[in-house]
Amino acid sequence: xxxxxxxxxxxxxxxxxxxxxxxxxxQGRAQEAAQAAxxxxxxxxxxxxxxxxxxxFIAIEALVLLLFVITMNNLxxxxxxxxxxxxxxxxTPEAEAKVKAIVNRPSxxxxxxxxxxxxxxxxxxxDILLDHDYDGIHxxxxxxxxxxxxxxxxxxxxxxxYIINYHIAPLWNEGYSQTxxxxxxxxxxxxxxxxxxxxxxxxxxxxxxxLLTDDAALAKGKSKYIEVCAACHGDLGQGGIxxxxxxxxxxxxxxxxxxxxxxxxxxxxxxxxxxxxEMKPSEIQAVTSYIFTLQGSNPAGAKEPQGTLxxxxxxxKADSTNTAKTDSVTTEK
Numbered sequence: 001x002x003x004x005x006x007x008x009x010x011x012x013x014x015x016x017x018x019x020x021x022x023x024x025x026x027q028g029r030a031q032e033a034a035q036a037a038x039x040x041x042x043x044x045x046x047x048x049x050x051x052x053x054x055x056x057f058i059a060i061e062a063l064v065l066l067l068f069v070i071t072m073n074n075l076x077x078x079x080x081x082x083x084x085x086x087x088x089x090x091x092t093p094e095a096e097a098k099v100k101a102i103v104n105r106p107s108x109x110x111x112x113x114x115x116x117x118x119x120x121x122x123x124x125x126x127d128i129l130l131d132h133d134y135d136g137i138h139x140x141x142x143x144x145x146x147x148x149x150x151x152x153x154x155x156x157x158x159x160x161x162y163i164i165n166y167h168i169a170p171l172w173n174e175g176y177s178q179t180x181x182x183x184x185x186x187x188x189x190x191x192x193x194x195x196x197x198x199x200x201x202x203x204x205x206x207x208x209x210x211l212l213t214d215d216a217a218l219a220k221g222k223s224k225y226i227e228v229c230a231a232c233h234g235d236l237g238q239g240g241i242x243x244x245x246x247x248x249x250x251x252x253x254x255x256x257x258x259x260x261x262x263x264x265x266x267x268x269x270x271x272x273x274x275x276x277x278e279m280k281p282s283e284i285q286a287v288t289s290y291i292f293t294l295q296g297s298n299p300a301g302a303k304e305p306q307g308t309l310x311x312x313x314x315x316x317k318a319d320s321t322n323t324a325k326t327d328s329v330t331t332e333k
Contacts, residue, residue: 203281248311
């Protein structure tokens, strides 16, 4: 028996050492993943994905560790049973009985499973047999497994905490409900959209450009106009080498998108260069918007009209409840 104790102690020592090493490996890799997750999230812009990947990695490591422990435990049990059988062959009947008691002793795993399932062995099923007989089929009075009842009790306890957190007093997550979380996410999205729009102005072109009317944009357009346009079109738009920009006559179209396109691509045969490589789209939009403020200003020394008279398209929207009453009139230049 002493020999058996030495072998068992040695194997258990190896098992414990390897388990500790596996746990240390899980903790080390989890820490590395936790440190790498924020950087990966910042690079990819998806923090939720990084956190999920971290938990999946930890779960896989834990599963591998569990399988390792079970395998080592089964190996230990097999080795011990083999050693005890060898000892029992040369032992007295009393020693042999002790050996069998040790071999048949339930393991810690089997004890745990018994507590979780509360199952009855086949030889004791008569104790829970009911007096029901359906065509030779007998019914056993099995109880619900304890693990199922424990989970049920936990859900009840969790529901109480949930009600307290979201309807009485916040315990975590500041008590945000799904509606509050949704509103917070929408607010963050609006902020992100506003930041995007600050740079999206340089993505406009002749297909989606719109007239700007705010003072800051018009001031920016005036400054750029004086810098690059006044030499040919005059500081007041009265014309010079280039045509007059204050009248209603246009050579290449008088609507806003056409004027934007003319400035962007230029008219090389008339001596006007393309400004798309010299100005950003937002700057061309601002200049075009400023030029439209010069319409009808009639500055002194204005050049004679050139091109074709441009008449803005007028659309009339009727009131939805009274077709005889004009609701609004919009004019597009």
